[in-house]
Ligand SMILES: C[C@](O)(CO)[C@H](O)COP(=O)(O)OP(=O)(O)OC[C@H]1O[C@@H](n2ccc(N)nc2=O)[C@H](O)[C@@H]1O
């Protein structure tokens with residue numbers, strides 16, 4: 001079975017408070033975007049994981065796809081598989097690429113072996129692999145809270161808008177980014193603001209990570225400003241960086257402008 005684990009963006013990200021377990025409670029909106037890896041999972045004589053494309057640091061046995069497989073194999077009768085991953089989504093980029101691979105592995109194994117794991121249980125398995133992972137199980141726009149792994153429906157439809165994602169190939173560690181934050185609950189209700197026209201978001205839909213990371217990495221702020229200068233209706237950093245995105249009313253080819261960086265552009269669904 002071949003699937004295409006896609007990336008996400010965060011629209012607004014408020015780091016509300018530090019939790020007893022060391023994680024942070026956050027509020028954000030997740031929106032799926034089309035920048036994707038390719039993942040093939042086939043029954044095989046023994047388990048194997050191989051990847052191609054962007055190099056993934058670390059032992060293949062600890063890759064999130066392998067971890068997802070071993071986690072399910074503890075509880076279900078799953079046969080060995082060979083997993084082949086073509087990695088295209090930048091790593092340490094705030095796009096949840098690894099989390100998406102893991103969630104898609106759960107979904108594929110569930111289907112391939114007829115495991116009939118309920119949606120709630122798939123979400124629970126995904127939560128064990130990472131905070132971003134659960135979003136990719138349903139993979140639809142949502143408002144998220146707690147660790148970013150509990151969801152509420154959100155009436156946000158950006159289908160047909162054009163998005164440009166710019167990744168300056170800076171790897172930012174999520175744990176380090178959280179460590180540099182002073183949590184502060186926002187007074188704004190993100191769900192309410194996101195029902196207003198996108199033109200109104202610029203001053204109020206904020207990603208708290210920008211405050212600590214922009215002074216450290218000036219290139220991030222520069223890219224965000226360029227996206228606005230090129231006509232973005234809203235621009236921001238995704239997650240803990242380093243990817244910036246701009247949302248446009250119409251198709252706007254910025255591949256030339258940002259030629260020195262990794263760029264993905266396309267329509268939102
Ligand atoms: C920044 C976001 O991408 C926004 O969607 C996510 O919050 C990050 O989610 P993720 O990459 O799946 O993160 P995890 O793998 O769960 O955690 C990595 C590290 O980030 C920190 N972390 C993560 C999520 C969270 N709500 N609070 C945290 O403090 C913790 O130090 C944790 O050890």
Ligand SMILES: Nc1ncnc2c1ncn2[C@@H]1O[C@H](COP(=O)(O)OP(=O)(O)OP(=O)(O)O)[C@@H](O)[C@H]1O
Nearest residue numbers: 063064091092093094095096097098099101132239
């Ligand atoms: N399949 C995978 N793809 C990418 N990274 C993986 C994968 N498996 C394990 N990892 C590890 O996960 C880390 C990065 O994860 P990820 O790509 O989700 O980062 P990110 O884009 O910053 O995500 P987030 O938005 O969740 O912060 C790296 O340390 C990498 O070695």
